[in-house]
Amino acid sequence: MRRQFPRPSLGGGLDDPGDLRQQGEPMAVTVQTVFVADGTLLGARLSPALASAVLYYLREQQASVALEELRRFAALVELEGDQMPAMLRFPWDLIGHCGEQIVRDLPLFSARLPNVQGDDPQLVTRGRHVYIAESARLDGPIVLDARDGPVIIDEGAQIEPFSFIQGPAYIGPNSLIASARIRGETSIGPTCRIGGEVEASIVQGFSNKHHDGFLGHSWLGEWVNIGAMTTNSDLKNNYGSVRIVLEGLGQLDSGVLKLGCFLADHVKLGIGLHLNGGTVIGTGSNIFGIHSAPKTIPPFTWGGDVFREYRIESMIDVARKVMARRKRSLSPEYEALLRAVLVSRAPVVAIGSIHASRRARRNNAGVRPRSQPCATSPSARPCSQKRSPAAGGSM
Known part of the structure; x- marks a missing residue:
């Protein structure tokens, strides 16, 4: 079957570690x-x-x-072919190059991590490029599939039973894989907790997706927490390219078939939330109590049925509590950066106006609302029905 339908191999194949070391060699660069x-x-x-x-x-x-000035005093070097670096123009380019970069970085990991071959019946390894730190803890049965790219498990990581990890994949120091399916081209940062299914995604440090739910072709910043059964879409039903709104650029056609969500630092999502492909949620937002989130949510947004500005003092208080649980502290510089994001963000009222216009179109079309909706309700729930934040899980 594999001969008839071979899987694509990143980096020109993984038969010889020497081939990998030839990729990404640093160039000798002179000044000017x-x-x-x-x-x-x-x-x-x-x-x-x-x-x-x-x-x-x-x-x-x-x-x-x-x-x-550059032309007068500096030598011009035209890069082409193998010398060309990865061109990262948009956020989704990071996702597209993730697997390839794991392959290129393999020499850095193989120099310090043992290569493991599966002679333990509780640890099934496929392919030669499985590297596991001695301090990592693996509780079988576990499958590590490195046929399409390396599987790298760093210091202090813990892999729980019934996990499947497909390369190229990187599991960062002290991260927990909770009986999850980690598909190829995924990079998990340090001290994360990951469950459910993750595919072709980048998760920065100290972020949690501990429970069931799908995360695909997405990017998560630091200190993100995703509640149980929250899931993102990464493919449109019409198989068209995903559109996305970026600050300062407006709506763009990403040009890619599969694209999930982008969640900035300290985003918190409640349970059972659905995210469309191309969703962008800004720093510090806390979203809960709705079925589907809007595709664009400004930083420091609070709520679900009704969106409000998340008070910066409350957000920072939560951040301090969350970071203390991981033995980290919120530095004055980091706090100043968060406050600067608040000052520069788009107004939260923009979200409400989007949903208000949708309701207006629906009402004009003759659809009778069930009752008077809240001013900024994306799901048109009656104002008399109030919700409190649903517990997100494991941060």
């Missing part, structure tokens, strides 16, 4: 070098004096002068 590809400036290594001059002109919105 500018890298371009197809006319696009990718990066530069400059002396402090030239870098200061270029930054000055850029701050003064004199890009043409900055470019002229």
